[in-house]
Amino acid sequence: MIEALGEGLFLVLHWKPLAFMMLGVALGFWVGLLPGLGGATTLALMLPFIYAMQPVEAFAFLLGMHAVVATTGDITSVLFGVPGEAASAATILDGHAMAKKGEAGRALGAALASSLVGAIVGAFALAIAIPIVRPLVLTFGSPELFMLAIVGIAFIASLSAPGVRGMVRGFLSGGLGLLCATVGQDPQAGIARYTFDSLYLWGGLDLVPVLVGIFAIPEIIDLAIRRTSIAGKLPAGRVSKGALEGVKDTFRHFWLTIRCSLIGTFIGIMPGMGGAVAQWMAYGHATQSARTAEERKGFGAGDVRGVLGPGAANNSKEGGSLIPTVAFGVPGSTAMAILLGGFFLLGLVPGPDMLTKHLPITFSMVWTIVIANVVTVIACFLFLDHLARVTTIRGTVLIPVILVLIFIGSYTSNNHYGDILLTLVFGAVGYLMVVAGWPRAPFVLGLVLGKIAENYLYISVARYDAAWLTRPVVLVLIAITLAVIFWPLVQRRRKAAHA
Amino acid sequence: MHSHASLALALGVMAVSGYAVIAAWFWPWKAALFPLAIGIPLFVLSAAEAAWVLFGKAERSEVQDFQLTRDVAEREVVRRSATTAAWIVGFFAAIVLFGFPVAVPFFVFLYLKQQADEGWIFSTVFTAAVWAFFYGLFDRLLHLPFPAGWAFTWIS
Numbered sequence: 001m002i003e004a005l006g007e008g009l010f011l012v013l014h015w016k017p018l019a020f021m022m023l024g025v026a027l028g029f030w031v032g033l034l035p036g037l038g039g040a041t042t043l044a045l046m047l048p049f050i051y052a053m054q055p056v057e058a059f060a061f062l063l064g065m066h067a068v069v070a071t072t073g074d075i076t077s078v079l080f081g082v083p084g085e086a087a088s089a090a091t092i093l094d095g096h097a098m099a100k101k102g103e104a105g106r107a108l109g110a111a112l113a114s115s116l117v118g119a120i121v122g123a124f125a126l127a128i129a130i131p132i133v134r135p136l137v138l139t140f141g142s143p144e145l146f147m148l149a150i151v152g153i154a155f156i157a158s159l160s161a162p163g164v165r166g167m168v169r170g171f172l173s174g175g176l177g178l179l180c181a182t183v184g185q186d187p188q189a190g191i192a193r194y195t196f197d198s199l200y201l202w203g204g205l206d207l208v209p210v211l212v213g214i215f216a217i218p219e220i221i222d223l224a225i226r227r228t229s230i231a232g233k234l235p236a237g238r239v240s241k242g243a244l245e246g247v248k249d250t251f252r253h254f255w256l257t258i259r260c261s262l263i264g265t266f267i268g269i270m271p272g273m274g275g276a277v278a279q280w281m282a283y284g285h286a287t288q289s290a291r292t293a294e295e296r297k298g299f300g301a302g303d304v305r306g307v308l309g310p311g312a313a314n315n316s317k318e319g320g321s322l323i324p325t326v327a328f329g330v331p332g333s334t335a336m337a338i339l340l341g342g343f344f345l346l347g348l349v350p351g352p353d354m355l356t357k358h359l360p361i362t363f364s365m366v367w368t369i370v371i372a373n374v375v376t377v378i379a380c381f382l383f384l385d386h387l388a389r390v391t392t393i394r395g396t397v398l399i400p401v402i403l404v405l406i407f408i409g410s411y412t413s414n415n416h417y418g419d420i421l422l423t424l425v426f427g428a429v430g431y432l433m434v435v436a437g438w439p440r441a442p443f444v445l446g447l448v449l450g451k452i453a454e455n456y457l458y459i460s461v462a463r464y465d466a467a468w469l470t471r472p473v474v475l476v477l478i479a480i481t482l483a484v485i486f487w488p489l490v491q492r493r494r495k496a497a498h499a
Numbered sequence: 500m501h502s503h504a505s506l507a508l509a510l511g512v513m514a515v516s517g518y519a520v521i522a523a524w525f526w527p528w529k530a531a532l533f534p535l536a537i538g539i540p541l542f543v544l545s546a547a548e549a550a551w552v553l554f555g556k557a558e559r560s561e562v563q564d565f566q567l568t569r570d571v572a573e574r575e576v577v578r579r580s581a582t583t584a585a586w587i588v589g590f591f592a593a594i595v596l597f598g599f600p601v602a603v604p605f606f607v608f609l610y611l612k613q614q615a616d617e618g619w620i621f622s623t624v625f626t627a628a629v630w631a632f633f634y635g636l637f638d639r640l641l642h643l644p645f646p647a648g649w650a651f652t653w654i655s
Binding site: 165168169171172175176178179182186188189191193194217218220221222224225226227394396397399400401403404407408411412415417420421424427428429431432433434435436437438453454457458461 | 502504505507508509512515516519522523526527529530532533534536537538540541544545547548551566567568570571575576579580582583584586587588590591594595599603606607610611614615616617625629633637643644
């Protein structure tokens with residue numbers, strides 16, 4: 001294990017993976033700063049570029065980019081009260097309030113330092129989880145792996161929108177993803193399914209054009225609707241002033257930062273919860289940690305603890321959400337679902353192989369998270385004043401550039417105009433989903449897991465008939481699926497009864 | 500607007516899953532197992548969602564996902580969305596007709612001038628920069644094959 005850990009570090013420190021990581025960090029840096037661009041969207045946009053890369057290089061690039069998005073997203077939240085990322089929204093409450101009080105530097109210092117602590121805790125959790133989950137994963141056969149896919153979709157579908165209505169929409173979205181995964185030649189009988197005599201569709205719906213369309217097109221349209229410069233006016237004065245005080249705050253409230261990091265890691269592990277939940281739970285915990293009512297009053301008005309909690313949690317969740325993604329192929333978030341697509345593009349299958357044959361690659365991910373965050377935090381401190389100016393780029397100038405990237409990104413999947421058409425069709429579907437309040441994460445998960453779920457289901461039925469349903473682990477997983485579906489309904493009924 | 504969109508989606512999913520089930524009905528079980536296992540519940544759920552929109556309360560579920568801006572009037576949102584969609588489709592048409600190498604600078608320049616109201620100098624310099632990035636990275640460095648476009652093929 002220690003050997004693999006060391007090997008993982010050496011893999012990342014080779015010049016090529018390191019160069020790709022730095023490129024990813026640089027991209028993630030800007031994406032986090034710009035409110036119009038989401039981390040998951042950029043991850044989807046960058047997927048086509050990993051085809052020619054080795055797995056370590058590709059993960060260094062993608063994870064390096066994704067790991068820093070939440071870190072720099074906090075900068076926009078603090079300075080402008082506009083979340084750079086959905087996962088940075090909670091930082092606004094106290095971070096922006098501090099900025100208004102002239103303590104922007106201190107708030108940024110606290111956000112960046114707590115982000116670094118959070119990232120290290122999350123990566124450490126991923127590293128120590130590997131020996132624990134490995135024996136568990138190795139005992140899983142096709143029936144258990146099929147049920148795990150179902151549990152993942154049930155989790156993400158039931159948690160991505162509240163209430164019965166939200167759950168129905170979540171399952172609709174997940175089901176649509178699963179159905180889309182059946183397009184193409186069926187691997188068992190060789191039947192061409194839903195191809196409409198088009199040769200292009202025989203290979204199935206390519207992940208990249210679909211993901212690019214469903215995530216990037218709605219954001220482009222929104223950017224065009226807003227017609228604003230991305231973040232408005234820059235606050236006067238040097239924001240780097242007082243940043244060191246914020247770093248000291250992180251260590252003054254060190255245990256709060258660690259506890260919030262652990263909350264983030266735990267929520268990251270739970271599929272479907274996502275960073276948006278992690279930051280608010282951490283913020284809630286930070287508020288609860290205030291001993292007196294007087295102390296609690298400061299929250300929302302510029303208490304540094306309100307910055308430390310979300311800052312730590314939204315970075316530690318990345319390590320956490322990689323645990324189920326790598327070990328079981330069940331992504332912990334939308335971004336992880338897209339990253340899962342990256343696994344398949346590179347010919348890697350999440351699960352036992354990632355914990356045995358490809359263990360050094362798994363550990364290289366741990367190191368990527370740590371190194372990328374250290375580099376980002378150092379760069380942020382060095383260029384804090386200049387960075388703040390980036391958020392004034394006009395949205396109308398960004399749109400043509402992003403559209404060029406979208407179209408080239410999807411076209412290069414198969415060098416076929418059908419790829420772009422697919423992006424446009426799923427862009428329209430994605431936009432409708434956003435307008436209608438249907439969560440997109442279950443769709444992605446369904447699409448990504450569809451092919452392997454079908455394969456596992458076929459093997460289970462062919463090998464065990466209906467007896468696969470009576471295997472102990474399968475029964476436990478069925479019980480979990482039912483609990484995931486019905487627990488929110490029970491809770492809702494209880495709440496209604498209390499009210 | 501969200502209930503109209505939800506109804507459109509629900510009806511769309513009903514049509515897609517209904518077709519998927521009918522088509523799968525005639526396949527061998529190996530090929531039909533999964534599409535049927537997914538298609539039937541999907542049809543039922545989408546019918547439930549459509550009925551919910553038509554006959555239920557127009558409640559909005561706060562989804563944990565990207566949210567569109569709500570600061571702009573609905574009519575303006577529809578107008579700007581349609582304009583952006585037209586630009587996107589237009590860009591696609593330009594790519595198919597003239598190929599990427601011509602469509603990219605053409606689209607960037609036209610968008611900056613027409614939609615973003617940028618000046619001539621900025622539009623020209625910015626287009627040149629995007630073109631240099633596109634040509635340098637995708638053509639010279641990555642050697643990606645971009646076809647010439649249908650218009651040029653017809654002419655030649």
